[in-house]
Every structure is written in structure tokens, then in C-alpha cells.
Amino acid sequence: MHQHVQRRPRRTVRRTALRTVATGLAVGLLGTTATALPATARPPSVTAPASxxxxxxxxxxxxxxxxxxxDEQGLPAVGTLKAAQLFVDFEDHPAPAGSLDEAEANLASGVEYLEQVSGGRLDVETTASDGWVRMPEPSTAYPFERGLTYEDHVRYIGDAIAAADATFDFSDVDVVWVSATKQAQNITYSPTTNYLDVTADGNHLTHAVTFGYDQWRWGGLVLAHETGHSLGLPxxxxxxxxxxxxxxxxxxxxxxxxxxxxxxxxxxxxxxxxxxxxxxxxxxxxxxxxxxxxxxxxxxxxxxxxxxxxxxxxxxxxxxxxxxxxxxxxxxxxxxxxxxxxxxxxxxxxxxxxxxxxxxxxxxxxxxxxxxxxxxxxxxxxxxxxxxxxxxxxxxxxxxxxxxxxxxx
Structure with missing residues (x-):
């Protein structure tokens, strides 16, 4: 069944690129040190490189x-990427009260990754659903296992968009991210499609990523990997x-x-x-x-x-x-x-x-x-x-x- 949610203002989150990523991991050194090249221009005997x-x-x-x-299916990687982030649950796996913040925080580092690695050339503007969106069918109706068909994947994304449409404005969205509740472990993995064919609020939506249970293993890096496909990377x-x-x-x-x-x-x-x-x-x-x-x-x-x-x-x-x-x-x-x-x-x-x-x-x-x-x-x-x-x-x-x-x- 559908979940009926009162209309609320959209939450828009903008993050700027982080300049450093601190970890405490030890690093091994490989090989020995050789004499350094002088800090001068290339030697006269060396021809300037080609263009x-x-x-x-x-x-x-x-x-x-x-x-x-x-490939032309890739979204522009320079400028602003506008993402709709829909958090969905199911009648057979409702999201626990208070779990939305954890779900949102789990993927946030992926946005930071994209902005930092791009050198600030990509600005990811994320607009999240203000609450869990109830999917119209139980989680078992969506066969998320290796071999998930394009038709089943698009149906899942389309159901999420339709369920959120009453309270969410899709008119200015480049990519849709659908993140399932942690309770739905049978939504197993996180595929991407660059050939979505869904119209919402007058906007023809073509790109989407669905985040399954593996997001809890990979965290935000799975968002950055899958968005890499949205941008055209293999x-x-x-x-x-x-x-x-x-x-x-x-x-x-x-x-x-x-x-x-x-x-x-x-x-x-x-x-x-x-x-x-x-x-x-x-x-x-x-x-x-x-x-x-x-x-x-x-x-x-x-x-x-x-x-x-x-x-x-x-x-x-x-x-x-x-x-x-x-x-x-x-x-x-x-x-x-x-x-x-x-x-x-x-x-x-x-x-x-x-x-x-x-x-x-x-x-x-x-x-x-x-x-x-x-x-x-x-x-x-x-x-x-x-x-x-x-x-x-x-x-x-x-x-x-x-x-x-x-x-x-």
C-alpha cells in the first residue's frame, strides 16, 4: 500500500569538496631511493612532447x-549534478523509527568523494525525500539478484518515483538515487541504469541508481562508483x-x-x-x-x-x-x-x-x-x-x- 505523507519543504544539501581525507592506515614503502632528477626544464636533447x-x-x-x-549516455561531469535521493521502505520491511539519518549519512561520503576527486569541478546537489517513501509492493515483488532484468529494475525505480511524486518535485533532477531500508536485505545490490524512461513533473528522467543492502558494506564509495557509470565510466x-x-x-x-x-x-x-x-x-x-x-x-x-x-x-x-x-x-x-x-x-x-x-x-x-x-x-x-x-x-x-x-x- 501507499504511504501518505504530508507535503513538506524539500531538503537540499550542498557539500563542497573536502581538501583532505584523514586515516590512520600504515603505508608500506616500495623499493629504494635513486638520485633525483634536477628541478629544471627538460634537457635540450629532449624534444618537446606532442600535443x-x-x-x-x-x-x-x-x-x-x-x-x-x-559515451553520449554519460551525464556532464563538470558543473552541477542534481540528484534526487529517495529513501524507500516496504510493507514487509518497514524502516524503523529514527533510521533515516543513518541511511542518509551512510552514502554522504560518496558525494564528498566525487567533489574532492573532481577538484571541485563537479558540484553534487542532493535533495532528499523528507521521510521514508513506502513502495507500492512488498520487497519480494522486486527480484534483486544477479540477473535482475532491465524491466524489473525500471519498474522498481518507477514505483519509487511514483510513490514520492506527491511530495517531491522532480522537475529539475538529473539523476535519481533510490536507497532501500536496511531491513530489506533481499534488495541485495546496487545497479545503475542510464536508460531510464520515466517522466515526472514534466522532466524526462534517464539516469538512476538503486542502492541495496550492499550499501551497508561499501558505504559512500558505492555511490561514487555507480555515479561514475552515470557520468560515463566503465x-x-x-x-x-x-x-x-x-x-x-x-x-x-x-x-x-x-x-x-x-x-x-x-x-x-x-x-x-x-x-x-x-x-x-x-x-x-x-x-x-x-x-x-x-x-x-x-x-x-x-x-x-x-x-x-x-x-x-x-x-x-x-x-x-x-x-x-x-x-x-x-x-x-x-x-x-x-x-x-x-x-x-x-x-x-x-x-x-x-x-x-x-x-x-x-x-x-x-x-x-x-x-x-x-x-x-x-x-x-x-x-x-x-x-x-x-x-x-x-x-x-x-x-x-x-x-x-x-x-x-
Missing amino acids: AADCRLPAAVDGLGSGFPV DLYLFEAPPEDPGNWHAAVGGWDLMGLISGQGPEYLGWHRWQLGWLDDEQVVCAEPGRTTTARLSPVAESGEPRPGRDTMLVHPVSATRAVVVENRQPLGYDQGIAARGALVYTVDASVPSGHGPVRVVDSTPGSSDGLDDAPFAPGTSWTEPTTGAELTFREGPAGTVAVALNP
Whole structure:
């Protein structure tokens, strides 16, 4: 049955980006220290890098991928994202009195994540339902298990919107977030749709995320992960584990990006993703020119929202029309405070590979170690040779937490 609630003013919550994220996690150091590069301009023998535009891999898949531009289904990632946050319960699982504050607080850190990682370029304006919204059917009427159909998902979202519509104004909403009461454990997980087709208050709503019981395990990071899909980012975990490593759905990137392992120790968005979303400027990207030596002094990716003159965020080495090697600097800062190893994170991006099939793959500096990809970054004084082009990347320690990278063709 429907719950009848008196009309009340909308509660609008605006949060500005946090500048620091404090944790008490210990951080392991990887490798030894090598002689730092001098803090000067690139040597005269080094040719200036190509334009960053030359390294923008063009999108080569239908749907979510790692090319430019992001798929047209993605919402704008710069500016204000207006989210309707509906908290729903059911006749078979009513929300306990006083539980709304806990439900709202559980996801709030996801908004903080998006605003901080975007460097303040994305402002998330959340308008929450003023009370629990009773769904028209019991929770068991919505088959939330792996394999939930699009039709069932859209019906669930549509029922939530219809139940809230009498007391909620949807006329200026970009994305709908539907969060189920903790009591409804059979609403198990948190899928996203970018193809909602519901009209409310004259607004054609196209994007929605539903938060199930797993939100109580992941907290706000599940909101940031799923909103990443709303903005056009792919899944970096594997839909099918590799035959040689059955059960390892995180063999591609491990915990080095929130779009992979949500509980990973390095959940900062990759620099490549920030670039895709417009959170990283072309001036922060060093694009290697074919056949020429290229160097870069990389600031930690967690500090990319505050670019500094003379420092870069990524070095990109295209190896084909759809594939590139990327180097970025990961240090125990921001949301990376829990990483086990610091240094130069090297990964490949393939714009022809779709979501869930490994569009990004981290290069492991210590293959076969018991830590998997957790110790993947390259330490100062080490090097790596790209197998298809023979280009050699060497890594040295730079000043003030930077990593100096040289690419020799």
C-alpha cells in the first residue's frame, strides 16, 4: 500500500569538496631511493612532447568505455549534478523509527568523494525525500539478484518515483538515487541504469541508481562508483575471471581505481578517468612524441585537482590507434592513504575494449608476488620495457613526492 505523507519543504544539501581525507592506515614503502632528477626544464636533447590531443584515444566501442569522448549516455561531469535521493521502505520491511539519518549519512561520503576527486569541478546537489517513501509492493515483488532484468529494475525505480511524486518535485533532477531500508536485505545490490524512461513533473528522467543492502558494506564509495557509470565510466573489474586465475575478477586493475574494486586500498580515480571526465586539463598530460625521448615530473594523482607549474599528472605513450600506455604517480594521499606501495603506476588503456572486459590493465612491477596488484607501482631506480614498441620507461625519485619518468623509444 501507499504511504501518505504530508507535503513538506524539500531538503537540499550542498557539500563542497573536502581538501583532505584523514586515516590512520600504515603505508608500506616500495623499493629504494635513486638520485633525483634536477628541478629544471627538460634537457635540450629532449624534444618537446606532442600535443595532449594526440593522445586522446577515440572511443571505439558502443557504450561505456575508455575513449574520448565518453559515451553520449554519460551525464556532464563538470558543473552541477542534481540528484534526487529517495529513501524507500516496504510493507514487509518497514524502516524503523529514527533510521533515516543513518541511511542518509551512510552514502554522504560518496558525494564528498566525487567533489574532492573532481577538484571541485563537479558540484553534487542532493535533495532528499523528507521521510521514508513506502513502495507500492512488498520487497519480494522486486527480484534483486544477479540477473535482475532491465524491466524489473525500471519498474522498481518507477514505483519509487511514483510513490514520492506527491511530495517531491522532480522537475529539475538529473539523476535519481533510490536507497532501500536496511531491513530489506533481499534488495541485495546496487545497479545503475542510464536508460531510464520515466517522466515526472514534466522532466524526462534517464539516469538512476538503486542502492541495496550492499550499501551497508561499501558505504559512500558505492555511490561514487555507480555515479561514475552515470557520468560515463566503465567497470574495470572483469565480468569473467581469466581462465588461468579463476575467481579473480580484479585481475585487470586490482584496487587501483574505484571503478574496479570498491574496497581496494587505492580508490582514487585513475588520471585517465579524470581526463575523460574533464577533471584533468590537457596541460597536465605529457603526450609522448613517436621516436623521441620524453620526460615528465609527475605529481601524485590525488593532487591533480590543484595543478602546479612545472609538474604533470600523466605521461601517455600511444602504441596503436586504440591503445596507450599511461604512467601516473600514486602516493599515500587523499583516498590513497591506505596503499601498500607507492611509486609509478603503469597501465594500458584500450579504447576498443568494452566495460567489464579489461579496458584498463595495470602493469605489475612484481609479477607473482603474494600481494597481487597491491604492490604494482614501480619504485625509483627501476624500469619497464613496453613489449610491442620496445620503448623503455625508467623511473626516478623527484622532489616533494614527485616521480620523474623518462620514455626512451
